[in-house]
Amino acid sequence: MKNLETNLSRISKSIAQSCERSQRKPDELTLICVSKSVDINTTEKVVQLGLKHFAENRVEQFLEKKSYFDSNDDLVWHFIGNLQRRKVKHVINELDYFHALDSLKLAEEIQKRANHKIKCFIQVNVSGETSKQGIKPTEVISFIRDLSAFDSIEVVGLMTMAPYQATELQLHHYFSELRFLQASVRQLSLTYAPCTELSMGMTNDFPIAIEEGSTFIRIGTAFFS
C-alpha cells in the first residue's frame, strides 16, 4: 500500500477537478471511504486523516469496526452490498445509511427490525448485467410506491454500480439514467421518499459520476492501493 495521505490528496484533487468541470461545489458531495478490504488499524489511519464516512459490506466486519470507533460520534457508517434478511436485525439499527435496498422482502424485514427511520438507497441495476444486484430501472417507481407501507424506511436516494469494463460513453449513459430516474421519483413528492441523493461512482468511474450529479461517491481501491 502506498501512502494513505498521498492517496487521499490525489482523490481530493480529482474530485475538485471533476467538480470544476461540471460547475458543481465540492461541498455537495460526500466522499465515502470503502474500508471493506482493510483492517481496523488501517481504517483508523484514514479516520486520523479526517475522513468521516466509512462503508462496509460484511455484517461482522461492520459491527467490529462500528464498535471499535464507538466513542467517535463524528463518524458516519454506510452499509453497501448484499444484506441477507436473517442478518438485518444485527445491523439495521447500527448503520447510518443502507445502500442496497432492492426487494420488498428485505423492506419487510427492515420494517420489522428497525427501531427508528432508516435512511435507505434503492439499488438500481442500470446496466442490466445479470451478475449485478438491484432492481430494474423500469420497476423503480412502482417499487418506491410500494414502500409507502413501511414507515421505518426513508428513501434518501438511488444507488448504482456500473460495469467494471464500461466505456466512458456507457458510464455517462448509466449515471445519467440514474439521475433521470431520481428526478422522476422526486416529482412524485412522496414524504417518505425525498430521494435527494445519488450514490454512484467508485475508484474507476467517480469523475464521470460526479459530472452526472453524484452526491455520494464510494471509494475503496484508490485509498488502499
Ligand SMILES: *Cc1c(COP(=O)(O)O)cnc(C)c1O
Ligand atoms: C467495493 C465497493 C466499492 C468500492 O470500489 P473500488 O473500486 O474499490 O473503489 C463501492 N461500492 C460498492 C457497492 C462496493 O462493493
